[in-house]
Amino acid sequence: MRTRVILMTAVCLALPWHEAVNATVKSATEYPAVSTGQQVVVKLFGAGVGTLDSYGSGVLVSEDGHVLTVWNHLVNTGFLTAVVPDGRRFRVDVVGTNLEQDVAVLKLATDEDETFDFVDWKTTADVLPGESVLAFSNMFHVATGNEPVSVVHGVVACKVSLNAGLGRWTFPVKAPVYILDAITNNSGAAGGLLTSASGEPIGMLGREIRHRDTNMWVNYAVPLKNLQPAIAAILDGRRYDSNASKDGEKSVLSDRQLTAGFGITLLPSIVATTPAYIDRIITGSVADTAGLRRGDLVLMVGDDVVRSTTDLRERLSGFRKGQPITVTVNRNEKLEAISLRAP
Amino acid sequence: MVSSKGISVVFLTVVLLSTQLVCAGIRPETVVERQQRRVETIARIAPSVICVMPPGGQGGGSGVLISADGYAISNYHVTSGSGNFMKCGLNDGNLYDAVIVGIDPTGDIALIKLLGREDFPFCKPGDSDQVQAGDEVLALGNPFLLAADFTPTVTYGIVSGVHRYQYPAGSFLEYTDCIQIDASINPGNSGGPLFDIEGRWIGINGRASFEKRGRINSGAAYAISVRQILLFIDHLKSGRIVDHGRTEFTVGTAADGLVEVQAVSEISEAWRRGLRPGDELVSFGNRALTSANDFKTVLGIFPAGIRVPMTSRNRDGVHRNTVRLLPLHGFDAAPQLPEERKPKKRPGDPDQEPDEQPASPHDEKASAVPKQYAHLFKEKKAFSNYYFNELHRDRLLNPLRESLAGSESNKTATWSISWKASDNGTLGELIVGTEGAGLRTEKNNWYQPIEDQHPSNEAVDLWGVLSASLQWHRLFQADPDLFSEVLYIGAESLAPSGRLVETVFIQDGAVESRWYFTAESPLPIGVDVVMGAGHDEARLRFDGWENGTVPFPNRIGIVNADSEQIQWLSVEAFDVKSGAVNAEADNEEAAAP
Numbered sequence: 001m002r003t004r005v006i007l008m009t010a011v012c013l014a015l016p017w018h019e020a021v022n023a024t025v026k027s028a029t030e031y032p033a034v035s036t037g038q039q040v041v042v043k044l045f046g047a048g049v050g051t052l053d054s055y056g057s058g059v060l061v062s063e064d065g066h067v068l069t070v071w072n073h074l075v076n077t078g079f080l081t082a083v084v085p086d087g088r089r090f091r092v093d094v095v096g097t098n099l100e101q102d103v104a105v106l107k108l109a110t111d112e113d114e115t116f117d118f119v120d121w122k123t124t125a126d127v128l129p130g131e132s133v134l135a136f137s138n139m140f141h142v143a144t145g146n147e148p149v150s151v152v153h154g155v156v157a158c159k160v161s162l163n164a165g166l167g168r169w170t171f172p173v174k175a176p177v178y179i180l181d182a183i184t185n186n187s188g189a190a191g192g193l194l195t196s197a198s199g200e201p202i203g204m205l206g207r208e209i210r211h212r213d214t215n216m217w218v219n220y221a222v223p224l225k226n227l228q229p230a231i232a233a234i235l236d237g238r239r240y241d242s243n244a245s246k247d248g249e250k251s252v253l254s255d256r257q258l259t260a261g262f263g264i265t266l267l268p269s270i271v272a273t274t275p276a277y278i279d280r281i282i283t284g285s286v287a288d289t290a291g292l293r294r295g296d297l298v299l300m301v302g303d304d305v306v307r308s309t310t311d312l313r314e315r316l317s318g319f320r321k322g323q324p325i326t327v328t329v330n331r332n333e334k335l336e337a338i339s340l341r342a343p
Numbered sequence: 344m345v346s347s348k349g350i351s352v353v354f355l356t357v358v359l360l361s362t363q364l365v366c367a368g369i370r371p372e373t374v375v376e377r378q379q380r381r382v383e384t385i386a387r388i389a390p391s392v393i394c395v396m397p398p399g400g401q402g403g404g405s406g407v408l409i410s411a412d413g414y415a416i417s418n419y420h421v422t423s424g425s426g427n428f429m430k431c432g433l434n435d436g437n438l439y440d441a442v443i444v445g446i447d448p449t450g451d452i453a454l455i456k457l458l459g460r461e462d463f464p465f466c467k468p469g470d471s472d473q474v475q476a477g478d479e480v481l482a483l484g485n486p487f488l489l490a491a492d493f494t495p496t497v498t499y500g501i502v503s504g505v506h507r508y509q510y511p512a513g514s515f516l517e518y519t520d521c522i523q524i525d526a527s528i529n530p531g532n533s534g535g536p537l538f539d540i541e542g543r544w545i546g547i548n549g550r551a552s553f554e555k556r557g558r559i560n561s562g563a564a565y566a567i568s569v570r571q572i573l574l575f576i577d578h579l580k581s582g583r584i585v586d587h588g589r590t591e592f593t594v595g596t597a598a599d600g601l602v603e604v605q606a607v608s609e610i611s612e613a614w615r616r617g618l619r620p621g622d623e624l625v626s627f628g629n630r631a632l633t634s635a636n637d638f639k640t641v642l643g644i645f646p647a648g649i650r651v652p653m654t655s656r657n658r659d660g661v662h663r664n665t666v667r668l669l670p671l672h673g674f675d676a677a678p679q680l681p682e683e684r685k686p687k688k689r690p691g692d693p694d695q696e697p698d699e700q701p702a703s704p705h706d707e708k709a710s711a712v713p714k715q716y717a718h719l720f721k722e723k724k725a726f727s728n729y730y731f732n733e734l735h736r737d738r739l740l741n742p743l744r745e746s747l748a749g750s751e752s753n754k755t756a757t758w759s760i761s762w763k764a765s766d767n768g769t770l771g772e773l774i775v776g777t778e779g780a781g782l783r784t785e786k787n788n789w790y791q792p793i794e795d796q797h798p799s800n801e802a803v804d805l806w807g808v809l810s811a812s813l814q815w816h817r818l819f820q821a822d823p824d825l826f827s828e829v830l831y832i833g834a835e836s837l838a839p840s841g842r843l844v845e846t847v848f849i850q851d852g853a854v855e856s857r858w859y860f861t862a863e864s865p866l867p868i869g870v871d872v873v874m875g876a877g878h879d880e881a882r883l884r885f886d887g888w889e890n891g892t893v894p895f896p897n898r899i900g901i902v903n904a905d906s907e908q909i910q911w912l913s914v915e916a917f918d919v920k921s922g923a924v925n926a927e928a929d930n931e932e933a934a935a936p
Binding site: 143148153183 | 500503504509552634
C-alpha cells in the first residue's frame with residue numbers, strides 16, 4: 001500500500017495535476033483526481049455564531065451517508081443540512097464526536113437504500129513534506145447546490161504538532177498535522193478533504209485558527225490516519241474519547257447527550273467561558289416540562305455555580321437517572337429556580 | 344478512492360497503463376522541460392499585458408490588449424476612476440495614451456483603445472467553456488503596482504471551479520459564469536488577463552473573496568470568462584454603456600431536480616411561444632440546465648437585446664424557441680461604484696474586487712486630455728463614448744446613401760415591389776412612399792401611414808412589413824434625423840441563421856427596429872421590427888440585392904416566430920415612380936395577430 005502511493009506520487013511530482021493522472025490513468029473522466037475529490041465532499045449549512053460562518057464542508061466516509069467533519073460550532077448548533085455533490089439536500093444528525101481529534105461524524109437522514117460515493121478512509125496514505133496535494137472544500141460557500149466544491153493546490157510544508165487556537169479556545173489535537181502552503185484557512189473550508197495530487201485521501205482540512213507563537217492564520221490538515229480510530233469507533237457506535245477515560249478527567253456530557261437527554265441545546269462553546277445560555281428547548285423534553293425556556297441563562301445547578309457551558313455539562317453529567325435537580329436561571333433579569341429530574 | 348473496490352481497480356489500471364506507456368516509448372515531460380515551456384509561454388504572452396493608470400499615474404490596475412490597433416480589455420472598476428483618457432504601460436517600458444470606448448458595468452468590463460500604434464502586441468482568446476477544475480492557469484497583471492517598468496507579475500495556480508456565480512457587489516458588478524482560481528490575486532491585478540498554461544487568454548481577473556486577512560489574496564479569486572467577454576466585445580466597440588439581459592419569466596429548482604418555470608409575464612414573447620408556469624426549462628443559451636442557479640449563471644453572460652435559444656418541455660413535448668433579452672438595468676449614465684468599492688473601503692469584507700490602488704488626490708492637475716486625441720471622445724447620455732457609435736453608424740449607413748447616388752429624386756419617389764410566395768405561389772404588391780406604405784394581396788389591402796403607425800394596420804400574414812418598408816425607404820437616405828434615434832449596437836449572432844451581423848437600432852416613434860449588416864455586402868440582410876409591447880416582432884430577411892434605380896432584394900424572407908423557419912417571397916418586379924401611395928385599405932380585416 002505504502003509503496004504504491006509513493007510510487008504514484010513520485011511520478012506525479014513531475015507533472016501537473018490532471019495531466020499527471022491523464023498520463024498514467026486514461027479513465028472515463030478527464031480529470032479524475034479533481035472529480036473524485038468533488039464527488040465525496042459535501043456542503044454543510046447550519047447556524048452561524050457571531051463572526052463564525054453558517055456553512056462548512058464535510059467528507060462522505062460511508063456508503064450510507066456518514067460524513068466526517070471538524071467538531072466546530074456548526075456541529076454544536078444543530079439544525080445541520082448537507083448538500084451532496086448531485087445537489088440533493090439532507091437533514092443531518094450528529095452520530096458522534098471526538099474531542100481529542102477535533103472531529104465529528106454526521107449522518108445524512110436518508111432512505112434506507114440510498115448510497116453515496118465515499119472516501120475510503122481505511123486505506124489512507126501518508127505524504128511527505130514537499131509532496132503535492134489538492135484541497136477540496138466549500139470555502140466561502142462559492143458552491144450552493146449541485147455545483148462542484150472548490151479545489152486549490154499546494155504542497156505539504158511540514159508535519160508538526162500544532163500549538164494554535166482562536167481566542168481562548170485551544171486546538172486539542174496533539175499528534176502532528178500537515179502544514180500546507182495552500183490557503184485552506186478560509187471560511188467554510190474546515191472539514192474539507194486533502195488528497196494527494198493523484199486524488200488519494202490523506203487528511204481533513206482544519207479550522208480557522210492562529211498559531212500561538214506567530215499569531216498567523218494556520219493552513220493545516222489533520223492526517224486521516226490519525227482519525228481512523230475515532231471514525232471507526234464512532235461508526236461502530238463505541239465511545240472513543242480518550243480524554244474522558246483518563247484518570248482525573250472530569251466527565252462531561254456531550255452537547256448531543258445534553259440535547260438527547262435533557263432536551264437542551266446550549267450556545268456553542270467558542271471560548272472557555274461561554275455563558276450557559278439555553279439556545280433551544282426540545283418540545284416535550286424534560287427541560288420543556290420543567291419550564292426551562294430558550295434564552296434562560298443557567299447560573300447554578302444545585303448549590304454549584306455554573307460559569308460556562310462546559311461547567312453546566314460537567315454538573316449535569318453527575319446525576320443518575322431520576323435524581324432531582326434544581327436549576328437556577330436568570331430570566332428577564334429575575335432569578336428563577338426550576339426543578340427537574342435527571343433523564 | 345470512491346469505494347474500496349474502486350481503489351483497487353484504479354490502481355490496477357495505473358500499473359497496466361504505465362507499463363503500456365513505457366512500452367510505447369511515450370515519456371512524460373520532465374520538470375525542467377515543463378518549466379522551460381512555461382517560461383517561453385510567459386515570454387510570449389507578457390507583451391499583451393498592460394498597466395492601466397489614471398492620467399496622473401498614481402494608482403491603477405491591469406488590462407490586456409486584444410488587437411493590433413490597440414483595443415484592450417480591463418475591469419470597469421479599474422477604468423471608472425480614471426476618467427475618459429488614461430495612460431497604459433506596456434512591458435516594453437513605454438507609456439501610451441488610451442481612450443475609453445465601451446463599458447459593461449454589470450459585467451465589470453471596460454473596453455479601451457490604446458493610441459499611437461497600429462502594431463500593438465495582443466493576446467489570443469481560448470475557449471473558456473473548455474476550462475475545467477484542475478487546469479493550470481497563469482494570472483498576469485500588476486499587483487501592488489510593483490513593476491515600475493510595467494513588466495507584469497506572473498502568478499500560477501489551478502482552476503478551483505468553473506461556472507461560478509458571485510452576487511452583485513452593491514447593485515451591479517455581478518460575476519456570472521466566472522472561473523474560480525487559486526492563483527494569487529491582489530490589489531492591482533484587477534482587469535488583468537488569466538491565461539491557460541498554453542498561453543491562451545481565458546478570462547479577466549476581477550474579484551476575490553477577501554476576508555479576515557484584509558484585501559490580499561485568499562486563494563479564491565474570480566475571473567470573468569472570455570466567452571462572456573467575447574459576447575460583449577463587439578457591443579462594447581459601439582461606445583455604449585452595454586447592458587446585460589433579463590428574461591420575462593422566472594425559474595426555480597423543483598423537488599425532482601428539474602428547472603421549472605415559475606412565473607411568465609402574459610405580455611411576453613415567451614408566453615406567446617407557449618411557455619407556462621410548471622413547464623421544464625431544459626436548456627438556455629445552448630447550455631443544458633440542472634438547477635435554477637445554472638440558469639442565473641448562463642443568463643448573466645448575455646448582453647441585453649440579443650435573441651437567445653431555449654428549449655422547454657411540457658406535456659405536449661419538447662419546444663425549441665428563441666427569446667429576445669430585455670435590458671437588466673437600463674443605465675443612462677456610467678453608474679457609481681458601490682460604496683464599498685470606492686477607495687478607503689473597510690477591510691475584512693468578503694467578495695470584493697481586488698481593485699486598482701486608490702488614486703492619489705493630487706493627480707487632478709495631470710488629468711488634462713491629450714490635445715491630439717481630444718476628438719476621440721464625445722459625451723452623450725447612455726454612452727460611454729459616443730464618438731465610436733457615430734463612427735460605426737456612419738460606416739454602415741453611408742454606403743446606403745451612396746447606393747442611391749445619382750438618383751436623388753428616388754428618395755422622395757414611390758417604390759413598389761411585387762412578389763410571388765415561393766411555397767404557395769400567392770401574389771402580393773408593396774408600395775412605399777414618404778407618406779405611408781400600402782400592401783395589396785389577393786385577399787386584402789392594408790395601409791400604414793407614416794405619421795400614425797399602429798400595429799392594427801399591419802397585415803396578418805405579412806406582419807410588420809409595412810412599418811419595415813417605411814424604414815427601408817428612409818434608411819437609404821442615411822440621415823439619422825429622419826428617425827427619433829439611430830444608433831450602432833455592435834456585432835452579434837443573428838437567429839435563426841447564427842450569422843455574425845452588425846446591428847443598427849432605429850427608434851421611429853413607437854416602432855423599434857434592428858437592421859442587420861454583414862461584412863460581405865453594404866446592404867442589410869434583415870430587419871426585426873417591434874411594433875409595441877405584447878406583439879411579436881416582424882422578422883424579415885433579405886437576399887440577393889439587385890442594383891436597380893434603387894437597390895431591392897430578390898427575395899424577402901419572413902421568419903416564423905414559432906418554428907423559426909423562413910418563408911421566402913420571390914420579388915417579381917420592382918419599380919420606382921413619382922406619386923403618392925394609394926391609401927385605400929380593408930382595415931377591418933387587418934387585425935393584429
